[in-house]
Amino acid sequence: MDRELIEQYANGGDKLSLAIRGLTREDLLTVPAPDAGVGRWSIQEMVIHLCDCELVHADRMKRVIAEENPPLLAFDENKWAASLHYTDQDAADAVQLTTLLRKQLATALRKLPDAAFARAGTHSESGRKTLEDLLRGAVAHLEHHLKFIHNKRAKMGKEMW
Numbered sequence: 001m002d003r004e005l006i007e008q009y010a011n012g013g014d015k016l017s018l019a020i021r022g023l024t025r026e027d028l029l030t031v032p033a034p035d036a037g038v039g040r041w042s043i044q045e046m047v048i049h050l051c052d053c054e055l056v057h058a059d060r061m062k063r064v065i066a067e068e069n070p071p072l073l074a075f076d077e078n079k080w081a082a083s084l085h086y087t088d089q090d091a092a093d094a095v096q097l098t099t100l101l102r103k104q105l106a107t108a109l110r111k112l113p114d115a116a117f118a119r120a121g122t123h124s125e126s127g128r129k130t131l132e133d134l135l136r137g138a139v140a141h142l143e144h145h146l147k148f149i150h151n152k153r154a155k156m157g158k159e160m161w
Helices: 004-010 012-020 025-029 043-066 077-083 091-111 114-118 131-155
Strands: 120-123 127-130
Touching: 004 012, 004 091, 004 131, 012 043, 012 091, 012 131, 025 043, 043 077, 043 091, 043 120, 043 127, 043 131, 114 131, 120 131, 127 131
Parallel strands: none
Antiparallel strands: 120 127
């Protein structure tokens, strides 16, 4: 188990915070043109989606740490986005929650022996997932969406310097 992965996870909230720094509410809510090649969600929707996913990822990891072969439920991100009023939520609050959640869970992850990262649960769609798989997935998921956020910013002429 590469322990640097835990630090990447722990620092993800700070990266998300930097990715939206300086954007106005209007910027956050701007929906890209369908042909822009940067996805169909606004940055606001992506930030709230990321926060929701952090809650799910943390729950899954905690279950795998504490329980024997727990069930890990899938969810429909589009239904969540449509039903949970993503455009009405506060992006800054979502970033803060993401940051705190990751830092809090990273404290527990750092205390685990390497063998604990081989513990697993069963995902309802993709089968067996180890703690290491879940941690890698959480890190990769954020990185994937950060690229879209930066591309959306660039399309708006609001690149980060």
